[in-house]
Amino acid sequence: VLGVIVTLVADHVRWRRDRTERDRDTLRIAFTEYLAALSTARDAFARTEPSPDRVGKGHAAIGEHGVYAAQQQLELVAQRTLVDKAGRATLSVLDFHDAVVAGYASDSSEYVHAWRAARQARTALIDEMRIALQRT
Numbered sequence: 001v002l003g004v005i006v007t008l009v010a011d012h013v014r015w016r017r018d019r020t021e022r023d024r025d026t027l028r029i030a031f032t033e034y035l036a037a038l039s040t041a042r043d044a045f046a047r048t049e050p051s052p053d054r055v056g057k058g059h060a061a062i063g064e065h066g067v068y069a070a071q072q073q074l075e076l077v078a079q080r081t082l083v084d085k086a087g088r089a090t091l092s093v094l095d096f097h098d099a100v101v102a103g104y105a106s107d108s109s110e111y112v113h114a115w116r117a118a119r120q121a122r123t124a125l126i127d128e129m130r131i132a133l134q135r136t
Contacts, residue, residue: 028133042096042118048100085125099113
């Protein structure tokens, strides 16, 4: 009886460890895909030509880079605080898009402010992602 109990406990511990590792891998993949899509969009926006008629229309452009799909994946696997920070990061990249298409030069205060805000939002998100991975 003792042998059976020890085996069951060992199996349960192993199952929990495997499950925790799968959960961590799922989060890591979702985090990586979102950050990659967000960076791709931001970098593409940095090379966009000014076009004042496209101000406020970054949602379509950011969707083309897979940011919304990756963000929806995060919504399925991540905690609410992380999802909220991801939303703020997406919005900051949209603001950066608007600064670029509005025609602000890369040395203008508007461009620099939008770039820094996007970088800060991304940094805050990455910090939250690290915490989530450590908890898992």
